Amino acid sequence: MSKTAYYTEEGLKKLQAELHQLKTVERKRISQQIAEARDKGDLSENAEYDAAKDAQGLLEARIAKMEDLLANARVVDASQMDTDRVYIHTKVVVRHTENGSQREFTLVAESEADIRTGKISVGSPIGKGLLGKARGEVADIVTPAGTMRFEIVEISR
DSSP states (O other), X not given: OOOOEEEOHHHXXXXXXXXXXXXXXXXHHHHHHHHHHHTTSOGGGOHHHHHHHHHHHHHHHHHHHHHHHHHTEEEOOGGGSOSSBOXXXXXXXXXXXXXXXXXXXXXXXXXXXXXXXXXXXXXXXXXXXXXXXXXXXXXXXXXXXXXXXXXXXXXXX
């Protein structure tokens, strides 16, 4: 049983496009690889056939996982959400209380996370620690590198 995941419209379309690619292009490609390997003779000693069958199994598992994600996906209209607290699809500016450095994060679904662009998953340690906090609050966040304290400076959409 999967939990509901919240996406931007852009993120949901990206997920749908990836699933379409896997189903229409990748399935065909792997099917051709299996057919070519089968044509080479004895399947009991055919490493190429075994590798293609393994790839097919992995592909089908990935497709099933993505279909499950899409079945439980919900689009969030960020313009309808308030900015009093940190929620998914919120931009938040935080100040590290120890060194004073500031960072801006956007909280997104796990599949949309990209730390290079400042998008962090709501399921990440920092994302979980910031969820529900209001401007001026301090979040104590336990990360693999140790506990960090962030003050919420600004919340926006």
